[in-house]
Amino acid sequence: MNFLQKIEPYLTSDDLLVQEFVVHALEDYPDVPEEWVTRLLKEAVNKKEKESSILVFADKHQLSEEALKVLLDGLEKAERSKKHLYTKFLENIEPQLAMNYKNELTPYHTKETWDFYELLLNGTEEEVWNKYGEIINKLEQAPEYDHELFIKGKKVVKTLVQKGWINEKEIALILSENLNENWFSFDGILAVYAIRLLKLETHTPILASLLTREEDVLLEEVADALISFQSEEVVRAVEPYLNQSDSVIFATSVVGNIKLPLSIDVLQSAYHQVTEEDQDIIFEALCHQLSLDCLPEIEDYMESEPEVYLVEPEPVAYGYFTVMGVKHPKLPKWKRVAEKRERQFQEDMNNSNQNNALSTPAPYQNTDKVGRNDPCPCGSGKKYKKCCLN
Structure with a gap:
């Protein structure tokens, strides 16, 4: 069975830990069937205990018309x-699709948005x-990163690609100009997005070299582009960056989301070379490969009784062994630990919310109760690894 075939029986599991493991594994994978997105949305709408965990990690995938209908139903029923x-x-x-459902979506879009779609x-x-030039200028001049404006920029680039109004030569020129700068411009970052849309795999070595940069918006686009290629060439190009602490997170995300035998070999090799702190990232990626070939490293990691760094090991291991149908004597213990940690996290969050209601919020301090992919407790809406973790 391939990766998706192994996951499908557990896509809407009643075991919340397994459900979260599955959604985590699918989060950055580019080939999730549209029908699965609809199924996950239905699950979130109909089962409130799953609502947040599904919605937080499923929002990168394309909406079909059926999924949009479910989403609108959820919006109507959701708590504020x-x-x-x-x-x-x-x-x-x-x-x-938005235009086709303009009446239903009007409460959630401004007139400016409808004019933009038009x-x-x-x-x-x-x-x-x-319009593209206008958006780029605003992005560059903004005092801080404007996510909504950046998404508009991506929509413009997608239109330019779909209508054949931008070509590989133009994209390569923008990319080469940015490579000589200390920081990528938004024009350069959106050129990476265009590379992904056009499947320009010849740029793989250059994109891989960008994994050492410290620009999160750029790194997200680079990782998404490389993952979308799903090729051995990408795995080989990214392999050297798995052994560098400044690039291991995004490099591991790339290799971990390419479901090929070579990916497993490369991740296993990296596991034995990286620091203990970085091993947890490799461990999670190995679990998400959903292959029995990964068992030696996964068992080695769990037997070492690892400290929590960026990944909480118990729910990941519990999800892996359950989905793979492999019995392990510590499964009940891992489940108890994971559930206890989640209860403690929710209590801490509830106490924090109560305190914030009575006083001026203090700067958020990192804790070991938050997974790197979880929504940041500071309330920014970003993933923890992209916010207070840094």
């Missing part, structure tokens, strides 16, 4: 504090390029 988890999915909606669908080449 949870509505933002649903509206985040609207970032990925195609302009034409431009993307019916604007001339010059008008679309002018």
